[in-house]
Amino acid sequence: MKAAISRKYGPPSSIVFEEIPTPTPKENEVLIAIKASTVNRTDSGFLTGLPKFARLLIGFPNPKYHILGCEYAGEIVALGSSITKFKLGDKVFGFGDAPFGGHATFRVAREDEAIAKIPSNLNFQQAAALAEGAHYALCDIRAANIKSNMDVMVYGAGGAIGSAAVQLLKAMDVKVTAVCGTHQKNKIAAYGLNQIIDYQQEDFTNCNQEFDLVFDAVGKSSFAVCKPLLKPNGIYISTELGPNNQNPFLALWHALTRKKGKRILFPIPTYNQEDINYLGNLAAQGKFMPLIDRTYPFAQLKEAYEYLLTGQKTGNVIIEMPF
């Protein structure tokens, strides 16, 4: 099979395409012919190994995983002897960052891994982008214990995480205020939200409203800046460490001291097959559709990463595998 390999941390140019043996599924595994994948922030973090201290977790001195691509969609072409949930020809999508494996023409997955059948209203490209941004959003929404009719602000609503977050919240009947740039307003308005603030035209902190959760899905704000926007017991969550890497420490401090009132959480993202099924079911009901920015052929994977690393992507960048 053809695979994009990165044996050392580095820029996209360090990726090499190689022919390697196609894996044979073990008794509890399926073999998936990959039709589409994505490049995303999880992949680029593991590609570059930045920030450097993250290498203690993702492999030191060299990366633990050589084939990246945490999201994938494809067709099952071989089955292990004990498989009961899937059959040959099933179209499936999945997420995995331990291991990855979507940037190759085939990938094996355990039957109980985070894979699920693709809803019939989605093609491979759409299905490939169902899980990365959305599973971070889902973890954070659950950690904040958000319920219907609560008020949530999503800052960075045009990103992969942000665009998933606004849709997941809307599906829960939450009142959503989205903050995005001018060029994204029309796309985000299509989600039928309660309010949209254009951060390029106005200061989002000046909105005269308080929220149960301010979710910074692009990590450009801080707890201190957003605190005035929180209700008395409101929660702030950011997908980034914060301007001085303070978010995890502040969240730990607030948890240890059982802080009352406005506080910050820094949830550790998790995922399982149930979560992936949940996202697939929302998509099947027309309540969630990944926002797609661009599509690159597999042969242009490095260019796709270069685009991602500009920080200009909006939503998801798809990689189309050779059929």
Ligand SMILES: NC(=O)c1ccc[n+]([C@@H]2O[C@H](COP(=O)([O-])OP(=O)(O)OC[C@H]3O[C@@H](n4cnc5c(N)ncnc54)[C@H](OP(=O)(O)O)[C@@H]3O)[C@@H](O)[C@H]2O)c1
């Ligand atoms: N460490 C990890 O493994 C990991 C994994 C996933 C995500 N993350 C972090 O989570 C964040 C979101 O990831 P993502 O994939 O959803 O990002 P993304 O799709 O690249 O988000 C891009 C969005 O950021 C918005 N944006 C850029 N600058 C902004 C600013 N100054 N104010 C408000 N919005 C701004 C843009 O909005 P407009 O187009 O509307 O301007 C764009 O839609 C990133 O910071 C990423 O590093 C980390």
